[in-house]
Amino acid sequence: MRLRAIWGWTLLLACVCGVGGRLGSAFPSPKTWWTKQITRQVYAAGRLTGRQIKYAADAGFRTLVSLYQFEGNVSVGGDQLLSTPASRDVAVRLSEITFEAMPGMMSLVDVIQKFAEIRSHSPTPILVYCRTGRLASFVSLTSMMTAGLLSSDDVMIRGDSLGYNYGSMQHFMAALTTLSARATIMSSVPLVSLPSWQWLWAMKPVFRNWYVMGQFQRSDVSRLRQTGIGTVINCRAGVKMSSLEIPSQEEVNLLNIADFTGKQTTRTYYAGGRQTRRRLRMTRIDPDKPNEFISVNSRRNYEGRNAAEYGDEVGYNETLERIHMRQAGIQYHHTPVSYTTSSSMHVYSRADVSFYLSTWVNAGAGRNVVVHCDTGYRALQVALIGAGRQYGLPSSWAVQRARELGYHFDEETGQPVVKLLRAVLG
Numbered sequence: 557m558r559l560r561a562i563w564g565w566t567l568l569l570a571c572v573c574g575v576g577g578r579l580g581s582a583f584p585s586p587k588t589w590w591t592k593q594i595t596r597q598v599y600a601a602g603r604l605t606g607r608q609i610k611y612a613a614d615a616g617f618r619t620l621v622s623l624y625q626f627e628g629n630v631s632v633g634g635d636q637l638l639s640t641p642a643s644r645d646v647a648v649r650l651s652e653i654t655f656e657a658m659p660g661m662m663s664l665v666d667v668i669q670k671f672a673e674i675r676s677h678s679p680t681p682i683l684v685y686c687r688t689g690r691l692a693s694f695v696s697l698t699s700m701m702t703a704g705l706l707s708s709d710d711v712m713i714r715g716d717s718l719g720y721n722y723g724s725m726q727h728f729m730a731a732l733t734t735l736s737a738r739a740t741i742m743s744s745v746p747l748v749s750l751p752s753w754q755w756l757w758a759m760k761p762v763f764r765n766w767y768v769m770g771q772f773q774r775s776d777v778s779r780l781r782q783t784g785i786g787t788v789i790n791c792r793a794g795v796k797m798s799s800l801e802i803p804s805q806e807e808v809n810l811l812n813i814a815d816f817t818g819k820q821t822t823r824t825y826y827a828g829g830r831q832t833r834r835r836l837r838m839t840r841i842d843p844d845k846p847n848e849f850i851s852v853n854s855r856r857n858y859e860g861r862n863a864a865e866y867g868d869e870v871g872y873n874e875t876l877e878r879i880h881m882r883q884a885g886i887q888y889h890h891t892p893v894s895y896t897t898s899s900s901m902h903v904y905s906r907a908d909v910s911f912y913l914s915t916w917v918n919a920g921a922g923r924n925v926v927v928h929c930d931t932g933y934r935a936l937q938v939a940l941i942g943a944g945r946q947y948g949l950p951s952s953w954a955v956q957r958a959r960e961l962g963y964h965f966d967e968e969t970g971q972p973v974v975k976l977l978r979a980v981l982g
């Protein structure tokens with residue numbers, strides 16, 4: 557009984573810290589890795605599915621702002637991009653977060669001013685979205701400019717660093733000129749090899765042909781292909797540690813279940829497994845959530861399986877992703893962090909890098925590559941090393957680039973990554 561109480565308490569702490577605490581930290585949340593960090597309180601995204609809205613609520617977002625009035629649900633793969641009224645319903649009624657939507661037919665300058673106002677009085681963190689994240693990031697940045705926090709050049713530079721070429725949008729430039737004291741004439745240099753990467757806006761362009769993602773959904777894979785990605789590198793643990801035959805599945809995202817309750821191998825399998833009914837009930841984020849948060853006919857207020865993200869009855873099953881990649885005709889490399897040589901599950905060891913480097917470099921030669929893990933944290937290490945080696949870029953570039961993408965390796969928890977990047981890239 558006593559052990560059980562302690563376990564429950566540890567989990568409770570983990571939950572409290574997990575919600576909100578993770579946002580804006582060195583680790584993006586596994587449920588909301590696809591958000592584009594603008595500031596510690598404001599994040600941008602493209603058009604959201606119902607699951608993404610629920611994930612945002614689970615991860616601790618307090619306000620959702622839609623820049624459009626979307627009419628009708630649109631299906632993508634197996635998912636639905638929700639209409640604005642449906643999004644409001646999922647946000648307010650099921651997820652208990654604030655929802656604001658811009659009325660249609662507003663000028664861009666008015667949208668920026670309205671957003672600045674919403675930002676000043678809404679609970680944070682705030683997630684603002686449009687179709688691809690381009691407008692949402694631009695509006696967030698220009699609202700900071702009107703508050704005197706950024707210059708118009710900063711807006712352009714931040715836009716480039718996110719992979720959005722604002723300079724190609726005439727009405728963006730017109731609004732920027734109207735709102736800033738002086739005209740911005742900055743030709744922006746496209747950072748990315750794929751102008752159409754925004755079809756899958758959840759990707760994070762790192763450098764030219766290198767992109768990073770957290771755990772994508774099965775339904776994202778056709779868009780990966782359409783976008784021009786032919787190669788996937790997976791950094792997540794496989795079902796077994798390679799040489800040791802020891803089970804090593806990672807946790808999978810589950811609605812209303814706290815993150816990082818099964819991250820360590822032992823804990824995934826602890827007390828019968830992370831996805832047993834007992835553990836699931838104990839690790840709910842909000843025990844009072846309505847069952848409808850999960851789905852209309854759900855009999856429970858939490859999720860116990862997630863097949864859309866290659867989950868099985870234990871957790872994330874890499875074999876399922878591997879099979880799907882083969883069926884989709886995507887080149888696939890599996891290069892997980894080694895349990896035996898790494899001191900942290902989140903950081904590659906020097907030995908890992910020696911072992912995988914030629915795989916990574918060859919994968920990037922002449923191809924567009926997505927590297928992924930659960931949050932992008934491990935994947936970004938690979939993409940930075942791959943791009944750094946391919947284009948002769950130093951570790952100072954890599955650390956700066958990580959920060960621009962919302963991964964703060966330069967802060968205390970990221971120091972082992974900085975050491976690794978220094979050792980490999982110089």
Ligand SMILES: *[C@@H]1O[C@H](CO)[C@@H](O)[C@H](O)[C@H]1NC(C)=O
Nearest residue numbers: 606628629636638639642646
């Ligand atoms: C859109 O999706 C929501 C949430 O799944 C659903 O409640 C709503 O009925 C759908 N709307 C239409 C017009 O299909």
Ligand SMILES: *[C@@H]1O[C@H](CO)[C@@H](O)[C@H](O)[C@H]1NC(C)=O
Nearest residue numbers: 795868870873874875876879
């Ligand atoms: C993972 O998925 C594969 C393919 O469906 C299945 O054969 C296997 O039993 C699953 N679990 C493990 C631990 O391998």
